[in-house]
Amino acid sequence: MSEKRVVMVVDMQQGVFETPRHQREICVSRINQLTQASDTVIFIQHAGDGGLEEGSEGFALLPELNQPAGAFYVTKTACDAFYNTALETLxxxxxxxxxxICGCATDYCVDATIKNGVSRGYHITVAEDAHTTANRPAADAQILINHYNDVWRDFIAPANPLSVKRTETILESWKAN
Structure with a gap:
């Protein structure tokens, strides 16, 4: 195996999920499949006012989320997990x-982190069926998820294109290597 199998899980926190998210159980199940098959897991957690204060119940990861021993944790205060955090150093x-990459919210923190990561030269695979969001005034969650998967598939980054794959496909590729 040439590269480590690394999974970055964004904002799968109790306070974030106080707003209902599309297919929570399915999303968590797929994330758990990825984290169990990976070599390295990085959990990104958003800290902020309104129930996401560090150390609060809302800041904590969802209890049903697999947290492997040796996982890394990065705290952020903006949508982009690279912005003023220790992520790049880690x-x-x-x-x-x-x-x-997988997690919540498709149209905010997942998207911002993907685009900044690609701009920094990271090779990113989006687990297309392991990210979620809430219904928004302009569009339902499933429409947003489909839309962003399409945007990421067509995202122009010469010499560093994004890859968008189903969890099952990612896991099969890892088993083959």
């Missing part, structure tokens, strides 16, 4: 140049 120290 990735560099661990020799990570590529990772699978």
């Amino acid at each position: 990735l560099r120290e661990q020799g990570i140049r590529e990772f699978v």
Whole structure:
């Protein structure tokens, strides 16, 4: 195996899920499949006012989420997990140049982190069926999820295209290597 199997899980926190999210159980199940098959897991957690204060119940990860021993945790205060965080340092120290991303919210933190990561040269695979969001005034969650998967598939980044794959496909590829 040439590269570590790395999964970055964004904002799967109790306070975030106080707003109902599309297919929560299915999303968590797929994320757990990825984290159980990976070599390295990085949990990104959003900290902020209104129930997401560090150390609060709302800041905690969902109880049904698999948290493997040795997982890394990065706290952020903006949608983009790279913005004023230790994420880039952690990735560099661990020799990570590529990772699978999943989590919440598709149209905010997942999207912002993907785009900034690609711009920084990271090779990112989006687990297309392991990210979720809430219904928004302009569009239902499933429409947003489908829309962003299409945007990421067509995202123009010469020499560093995004990959968008089903969880099952990612796991099969990992087993083959």
